[in-house]
Amino acid sequence: MLTFHLQNLETLYFYIMISSNKIIFLADDDVDDCTLFEDALREISSTTHLTTANDGIELMEILENRVPPKPDVIFLDLNMPRKNGFECLEEIKQTSRFSNIPVVIFSTSSQKETVNEVYKKGANYYICKPGSFAKLKSAIQQILTVDFNENDGQPPREKFLLSL
Amino acid sequence: MDFFDLDFEQAKARHILFKTKLRSILYGADIDEAPVISHRECALGKWIYGHALENYGHIPEMGELEKVHATIHTYANELVSIYKNGEVDKAREGLSGMELISDNLATLLSVTEMKIKAGKQYDQHEDVTDKLNVNYRELLELQTVIKDLDKRIKEQTLFTAKARKKATDNEKRFRNLVTQSPIAMTILKGEDWIIDVANEAMVKNIWRRKLSDVEGKKLMDIFPELEGQQFPQLLRNVMITGKRFSESEAIAYVNSDDGIKKFYLDFEYAPFFETDGTISAILVTVNDVTEKVETRHKIEEAEKRYRHLIETLPVALFTIDKDGFINLYNTACEKLWGRKPEMGLDKWCGSEELYRLDRTFMAPEESPMAMAFKENRSIETEIYVKRPDGSLRHVIIHPQPMHDRNGNVTGAMNVLIDITERMEAEMALRSSEEKFRLIANFMPQFIWTADAEGNLNYFSQSVFDYSGLSLGQILRDGWLEIVHPDDREENVRLWTESVTMGKDFHCEHRFRRYDGVFRWQLSRAVLQKGSSENLQVWVGTSTDIHDRKLFTDELEIKVQQRTKELNLTNEDLLRSNSELTQFAYVASHDLQEPIRKIQTFISRIEEMENDNFSLKSRDYFNRISASSQRMQQLISDLLSFSRANAAQHHFEETDLTVLLQNVKDQMKESIEQKHAIITSSRLPVLQVITYQFEQLFTNLISNSLKFSKPGLTPRIDINYRIGKAKEINPTSAEDYHIISLADNGIGFESQFSDRIFQVFQRLHSKETYEGTGIGLAICKKIVENHKGFISASGELGKGATFMIYLPGQK
Numbered sequence: 001m002l003t004f005h006l007q008n009l010e011t012l013y014f015y016i017m018i019s020s021n022k023i024i025f026l027a028d029d030d031v032d033d034c035t036l037f038e039d040a041l042r043e044i045s046s047t048t049h050l051t052t053a054n055d056g057i058e059l060m061e062i063l064e065n066r067v068p069p070k071p072d073v074i075f076l077d078l079n080m081p082r083k084n085g086f087e088c089l090e091e092i093k094q095t096s097r098f099s100n101i102p103v104v105i106f107s108t109s110s111q112k113e114t115v116n117e118v119y120k121k122g123a124n125y126y127i128c129k130p131g132s133f134a135k136l137k138s139a140i141q142q143i144l145t146v147d148f149n150e151n152d153g154q155p156p157r158e159k160f161l162l163s164l
Numbered sequence: 165m166d167f168f169d170l171d172f173e174q175a176k177a178r179h180i181l182f183k184t185k186l187r188s189i190l191y192g193a194d195i196d197e198a199p200v201i202s203h204r205e206c207a208l209g210k211w212i213y214g215h216a217l218e219n220y221g222h223i224p225e226m227g228e229l230e231k232v233h234a235t236i237h238t239y240a241n242e243l244v245s246i247y248k249n250g251e252v253d254k255a256r257e258g259l260s261g262m263e264l265i266s267d268n269l270a271t272l273l274s275v276t277e278m279k280i281k282a283g284k285q286y287d288q289h290e291d292v293t294d295k296l297n298v299n300y301r302e303l304l305e306l307q308t309v310i311k312d313l314d315k316r317i318k319e320q321t322l323f324t325a326k327a328r329k330k331a332t333d334n335e336k337r338f339r340n341l342v343t344q345s346p347i348a349m350t351i352l353k354g355e356d357w358i359i360d361v362a363n364e365a366m367v368k369n370i371w372r373r374k375l376s377d378v379e380g381k382k383l384m385d386i387f388p389e390l391e392g393q394q395f396p397q398l399l400r401n402v403m404i405t406g407k408r409f410s411e412s413e414a415i416a417y418v419n420s421d422d423g424i425k426k427f428y429l430d431f432e433y434a435p436f437f438e439t440d441g442t443i444s445a446i447l448v449t450v451n452d453v454t455e456k457v458e459t460r461h462k463i464e465e466a467e468k469r470y471r472h473l474i475e476t477l478p479v480a481l482f483t484i485d486k487d488g489f490i491n492l493y494n495t496a497c498e499k500l501w502g503r504k505p506e507m508g509l510d511k512w513c514g515s516e517e518l519y520r521l522d523r524t525f526m527a528p529e530e531s532p533m534a535m536a537f538k539e540n541r542s543i544e545t546e547i548y549v550k551r552p553d554g555s556l557r558h559v560i561i562h563p564q565p566m567h568d569r570n571g572n573v574t575g576a577m578n579v580l581i582d583i584t585e586r587m588e589a590e591m592a593l594r595s596s597e598e599k600f601r602l603i604a605n606f607m608p609q610f611i612w613t614a615d616a617e618g619n620l621n622y623f624s625q626s627v628f629d630y631s632g633l634s635l636g637q638i639l640r641d642g643w644l645e646i647v648h649p650d651d652r653e654e655n656v657r658l659w660t661e662s663v664t665m666g667k668d669f670h671c672e673h674r675f676r677r678y679d680g681v682f683r684w685q686l687s688r689a690v691l692q693k694g695s696s697e698n699l700q701v702w703v704g705t706s707t708d709i710h711d712r713k714l715f716t717d718e719l720e721i722k723v724q725q726r727t728k729e730l731n732l733t734n735e736d737l738l739r740s741n742s743e744l745t746q747f748a749y750v751a752s753h754d755l756q757e758p759i760r761k762i763q764t765f766i767s768r769i770e771e772m773e774n775d776n777f778s779l780k781s782r783d784y785f786n787r788i789s790a791s792s793q794r795m796q797q798l799i800s801d802l803l804s805f806s807r808a809n810a811a812q813h814h815f816e817e818t819d820l821t822v823l824l825q826n827v828k829d830q831m832k833e834s835i836e837q838k839h840a841i842i843t844s845s846r847l848p849v850l851q852v853i854t855y856q857f858e859q860l861f862t863n864l865i866s867n868s869l870k871f872s873k874p875g876l877t878p879r880i881d882i883n884y885r886i887g888k889a890k891e892i893n894p895t896s897a898e899d900y901h902i903i904s905l906a907d908n909g910i911g912f913e914s915q916f917s918d919r920i921f922q923v924f925q926r927l928h929s930k931e932t933y934e935g936t937g938i939g940l941a942i943c944k945k946i947v948e949n950h951k952g953f954i955s956a957s958g959e960l961g962k963g964a965t966f967m968i969y970l971p972g973q974k
Contacts, residue, residue: 030757032761033761036761036764036768039768108753108756108757108760109753109756111807112855129760130760130764131759131760131763131764131767131793131796132763132764132767133764133767133768133771134767134771136764
């Protein structure tokens with residue numbers, strides 16, 4: 001049984017959001033990053049369920065085998081061996097079964113060309129991997145509060161790149 | 165003398181009287197016609213019917229006589245009628261017939277008398293006899309007179325007949341004359357001007373008809389066009405007055421099949437008188453002078469034109485009469501003299517004064533005109549004519565005497581040509597040519613000229629000095645001899661092309677020096693276009709370019725060699741540069757990841773173990789954190805810098821005003837934080853790599869904000885103009901887009917103006933101003949990517965100005 005200290009309505013809303021057990025997929029070949037993501041996510045919510053894939057092929061296999069139920073959001077690294085993030089994004093958005101699953105790009109670089117490209121391909125948000133744990137938590141937290149049913153799941157371009 | 169003698173002599177006398185009376189009537193005498201016409205009224209008739217027939221009727225000859233007497237009167241009556249009919253000649257001719265019958269009557273009278281005397285006794289009646297004797301004498305006397313008259317009349321009649329014959333002959337001859345005359349003639353008879361006769365000259369030449377068409381016809385029927393001309397009236401006048409009429413060069417229009425023709429005619433109308441003084445015909449004589457008149461008209465016209473020509477001749481001309489006085493001059497002459505000569509006063513010359521070419525005075529009587537006249541010869545010479553205003557005209561004069569048909573000098577004509585301007589021009593030309601030759605001969609270059617056909621006709625002294633040839637040798641052997649044999653063909657080709665096309669000549673060829681050495685020359689020639697073809701002249705120069713040409717050739721080889729080397733080096737450089745860029749990108753990109761993780765873990769440790777650090781550890785840990793942050797910044801900037809180098813650039817038309825506004829929006833936070841004021845003028849629309857220009861403006865503004873002066877509101881002024889890039893490229897005439905950015909920050913010492921654009925170069929310690937020293941290097945790179953330049957100027961403590969030059973519109 002959780003006891004809530006209600007500070008304001010926003011916090012309440014946040015708890016409602018995360019209280020419904022969310023399924024989150026993460027595709028990243030970097031073990032450190034996976035560890036950090038898991039740590040951060042655990043500190044934010046204990047009710048989310050994280051599945052990690054180490055490259056694009058693994059991600060697509062998991063999607064094939066485990067959906068439904070659909071994940072609430074996929075965090076996708078771009079630079080991965082075997083099958084990279086761009087290819088995965090394209091496949092997901094072009095497969096009707098997966099096309100409405102929100103995809104958040106989770107990458108080291110934030111080159112404008114790259115950001116533009118994935119926006120065009122239908123990615124829902126873009127997180128530039130931050131250099132501080134606090135910022136990482138903040139980023140994940142922001143994504144978890146997004147209602148992807150709004151705006152067809154994709155924000156306007158200027159809000160696409162999450163500012164940390 | 166007896167009674168019968170008396171009676172018969174009386175009868176004979178009475179017959180003679182009758183004949184005399186008849187003749188008188190036929191010759192126009194106004195007497196009682198009855199005794200002539202009627203045989204009973206006649207005196208002889210009275211004798212016959214009074215007693216002779218009764219007394220002598222028994223003589224048969226008496227009866228015969230009575231009949232002949234009656235016949236005589238019938239005949240006489242006839243003649244009178246003929247006469248009265250106007251046939252005078254015919255009537256008179258009848259008189260000779262009358263004489264024959266009359267002789268017959270006289271014979272009968274004599275026979276009767278004879279028979280009576282033979283058969284009768286003579287009764288002696290003395291007193292009757294006396295009386296009768298008186299009558300008889302008287303009668304005898306009368307008879308003598310009458311006989312004499314009769315004889316004269318007979319003679320007269322004969323004479324008249326002869327004259328008539330002669331007249332007939334004359335008329336025949338005259339008709340022949342008319343017919344054969346070369347002068348056109350016709351005779352118009354009667355009131356109706358019947359064409360009686362016309363000769364060939366008239367019919368063929370004037371009337372242009374056949375004789376048969378006009379003969380016997382009325383003049384006015386044949387030539388109705390004469391009505392309205394003067395001729396009918398003139399003819400009528402002649403008919404009335406009987407005076408001949410003549411006129412010269414009368415204009416006549418005569419119509420015919422070939423149309424109406426205009427004649428000039430000398431003609432005469434001469435009346436024909438009959439013996440009784442009446443005018444029966446008019447002789448028309450016509451001399452066709454049309455050709456003569458027209459010729460004269462032409463001559464008159466020509467003369468008029470000639471005078472007009474002289475008058476309007478641009479050449480001055482005047483003539484003198486046999487006494488030397490001017491009698492004709494034209495306008496040009498008057499203009500040349502500058503005065504009007506006084507006719508009949510000015511002798512030999514109409515000008516104010518004359519001077520010889522040596523400027524000595526020349527009296528009019530010594531003038532060439534006077535000489536030509538006096539010595540009867542043509543002269544051509546030059547003199548000066550002085551005008552009343554004192555000016556001298558240089559004139560060629562050409563006086564020549566004029567002669568009549570016999571070769572006597574009747575005057576003289578003088579033609580004057582003003583050559584003052586021409587002489588001045590010639591003088592100027594001569595002096596300019598002298599100048600040209602002087603210059604040409606002083607020049608070390610070869611100067612030469614050629615005519616329009618390309619024949620060289622002048623060479624400056626330097627040509628002779630160089631070639632060792634004389635002008636004669638060059639003209640004899642041809643200038644081509646000097647040209648190197650290998651260059652001749654091309655030389656001739658180029659020269660021919662220039663001469664034919666009239667375009668400038670340009671040729672490099674070798675000329676042989678006096679010592680046999682060939683040296684390279686650059687020859688050029690241009691066609692000087694004169695006012696006419698024969699004034700065109702080619703002016704050419706040849707310059708010794710031997711050393712220069714050898715040097716240039718050598719240089720060219722060297723340059724080619726060097727260029728090749730440079731190209732190789734350049735390729736190497738490009739390759740290594742590209743590799744370096746790629747390396748920088750990959751390195752910086754891949755380096756980002758570990759440093760980010762280091763930082764994340766540092767933050768993790770900081771969060772979790774903050775309270776467990778010893779004081780010393782705490783310090784070390786902070787230093788690790790700072791270093792990693794700096795490293796992260798370095799990598800990030802390095803990445804930007806290498807990206808500015810990237811090969812693929814996408815240029816697009818961009819409104820820099822809009823672009824700058826976007827940059828300012830993005831930098832809003834830092835600008836507000838510094839309370840900075842940024843002003844900018846209208847910026848151009850240019851072809852740029854958009855994101856690079858965003859970065860350029862971002863970096864420059866960041867730079868200015870970073871180095872703002874503490875305690876002073878930062879101001880940044882961004883301006884734009886078009887101008888020359890004197891500071892960067894003083895020789896370029898190209899226009900540049902110049903964007904300047906000036907701030908009021910801390911500035912820098914001008915000696916560092918180049919250094920600030922170099923990678924990792926900083927003017928301040930990183931403790932004072934954070935930063936990696938890459939921002940402005942990126943700016944430089946970006947501007948260079950756009951083929952432009954960037955420069956910085958500054959003054960310590962006053963501020964800095966950055967100037968961006970971008971190439972203008974081509």
